[in-house]
Amino acid sequence: MDLERLNRLASEFKSALDAQLAGEDRSESRLPSRNVVAAVCRHYVDMLFPLFFSSREEQSKARDEQARPYFREFESLLTHQICSALCFDARSRGERIPGKLEDCAAVQITALRGQLPDLARLFASDIDAAFSNDPAAPNHEEIMLSYPYIEAITVQRLAHRLYLQGVPFVPRMMTEVAHSRTGIDIHPGASIGESFFIDHGTGVVIGETATIGNKVTLYHGVTLGAFNPLEKDEQGQLRRGKEGKRHPDLEDHVTVYPGATILGGNTRVGHHSVIGGNVWLTHSVSPYSKVILMEPDLVIRNHFSSSDAPLYYQI
């Protein structure tokens, strides 16, 4: 970051902070707020409860009508954050603030509204996927009330739409709210099919350019990552964002067990494949593959005395 840009940003930040401290409510001088983005996510998840059912009940437009009141509070907060993000983004590029921020935000919200039926359908498919895959789930209701991945995937699906629409800052802030609460880190750029399930979830990482098909199941500690995160282009610059395809593709009906790591933008896991626990995979496998570690050599020593040695980390 060059000094000039830093100086400019410094005064932006300071005036934004001053405005906040002074209690002013000029949305164009505000930073997007992590707390408000967290509230947006919470409202959204709460809203999907009734949407979930109405989306199955009927195919008519009445569905959208039913969702509208729940959507209103959500929309109002989200509009405000999108305004802040657009304004902040323009300033940080040194561009002029567009005349009517509210109009730009309204375009985004309208586009999002059109996605809601599809998002509700995906939400329902995810809950069904958990029930089919987890013997600890006594019913669908417990999944909705207490499974952390429900929050993670639901927020990511919303953030992914905003990411595709080009909204700055807010999508990534949304998925980090969910990451903080669940330990599941899914980049808003990742494209994920229907009926997705993550059991337990802590430590899961899914990178920006990963794609995941339908009916895929992951366990905790699975990484879909970059093999070479520091790939440069011809000018020696990092290939950032969607430009560089860095993360793997999982086709339909793939299952990945705990702690497995799958890396690289050219790595494709064929449909109906199973990747075993702790596997480290950096090349493609064909459909219906089963990839497991060779049974590791364990050293088992019986009847060692407890006074034998201090109990230490074993290699």
Add this chain to the structure above:
Amino acid sequence: MDLERLNRLASEFKSALDAQLAGEDRSESRLPSRNVVAAVCRHYVDMLFPLFFSSREEQSKARDEQARPYFREFESLLTHQICSALCFDARSRGERIPGKLEDCAAVQITALRGQLPDLARLFASDIDAAFSNDPAAPNHEEIMLSYPYIEAITVQRLAHRLYLQGVPFVPRMMTEVAHSRTGIDIHPGASIGESFFIDHGTGVVIGETATIGNKVTLYHGVTLGAFNPLEKDEQGQLRRGKEGKRHPDLEDHVTVYPGATILGGNTRVGHHSVIGGNVWLTHSVSPYSKVILMEPDLVIRNHFSSSDAPLYYQI
């Protein structure tokens, strides 16, 4: 989930949500609330601080008397959540709401009250276990004030009693509150002995039918999981809940180092055994066993030039 059941649940959810939005306070039409369950957990942990000491001080009934004022706020919130859960559970099964919800909840609370001295004793034993095992702990007080596993195990021990008493929804919601805050995912069904310690904790997963003896220590990233999560019964249905014994048993004085994975309902780790870091164990071992990985073959290349190759994920 069949369509008819979905339709019924949809209208339940909607009327519950409408009631909430309308500010009505009819507990029988409410969903259990994650926020209130989180408050219950917080009150409970706070309450154990003084209970902890009074439980050691004397064996008389005066102990219960001392705890009572702290217990009152906790009881009031928990009663309310149990009412919601019982009602919601009955409706989701299509059964009639029992006449006196409050009486059912009161039975649960009374049963729980009888468990408090034992829970306080276990709390004390857990703090002692941390002090004995962690050289970074300067004193017992720092453990109480800042060790995340204290929250995780304390909330799980409470949830486990409610789970055994048959309370729906609330136990799992409680352990997910603790999971969200600590990264430690212990199912309320797991049975855990006294003097339990988990260091660091992030990524620990302990399944529903696991049993753990006394004086067991785990490190971060340990999984006590199912070998075959999708075991079916004769009718081809998933064996759910307590029916299917899917998770391992750890006897007394077992230590499991970071990243180890122990799987299967028939896997039993004998007392005084030590399971090394990253071990993947799917069969039983006898008492006083020491299980470690063969020293893995490392490739060490010295003096490579930094211009040699991009720094990438290594296999």
Add this chain to the structure above:
Amino acid sequence: MDLERLNRLASEFKSALDAQLAGEDRSESRLPSRNVVAAVCRHYVDMLFPLFFSSREEQSKARDEQARPYFREFESLLTHQICSALCFDARSRGERIPGKLEDCAAVQITALRGQLPDLARLFASDIDAAFSNDPAAPNHEEIMLSYPYIEAITVQRLAHRLYLQGVPFVPRMMTEVAHSRTGIDIHPGASIGESFFIDHGTGVVIGETATIGNKVTLYHGVTLGAFNPLEKDEQGQLRRGKEGKRHPDLEDHVTVYPGATILGGNTRVGHHSVIGGNVWLTHSVSPYSKVILMEPDLVIRNHFSSSDAPLYYQI
């Protein structure tokens, strides 16, 4: 913990709790509060936003002036917590409460104030490090607004100064607040150089006596831990705190990929070394080393039928 000490602590705890319940505001009878410590951390991170830029803008003392208003709220809350911690610590040792708690706390705050310019400089260096290392980062602003490790390292750097100044309880409570929110567990005792970056972060553990040089990058799931956590001194007591050097040293420009584990107080990773994913390292390596696992033997079975076997955890 002997019974006498327990009894004494019990009455301390109870009177402290009674005072809180009674709404009294006698700071000397209070426990440090996790919620207030969380607020201190939040204020501190918010404060660094403008400090970040002003620290680069000029080298003059005007910098401190600019920070002062933001620092005031932070100072007020932190002073209060330090008072509680000092008082509680003295009592738990059975020592008399020092006459003027506020004076002791003021000394700590003044010392901390002198560290602020350096902390702001380190904050700036960390943000630059993320931008240089993460192709998913479109700009510096997104890093500040949404990267979890920013919160973890920023809070740890603050806690580390308080740890070095000898403040009890509060430093560890601070890093546990950040651990809870980010899944990154860095002990306040760890010494960390400038331009530090952790990608994703969930499951990272950095022990009390670890030292880390400049421009070091870690990925999620990396452990810098103790090889022998239960080392005893001649009297058979655990070697606690800074006494026992238990955790490794990483020199400048080291990169450690996901899931790697580096253990032991005598383990030193030379500068410009790269430690590959999942490596388990318990001895030193010289500068410019590259340590990777032998390519693990994978068993790949193609075209298995889905009816072939239940999909289970693979070994």
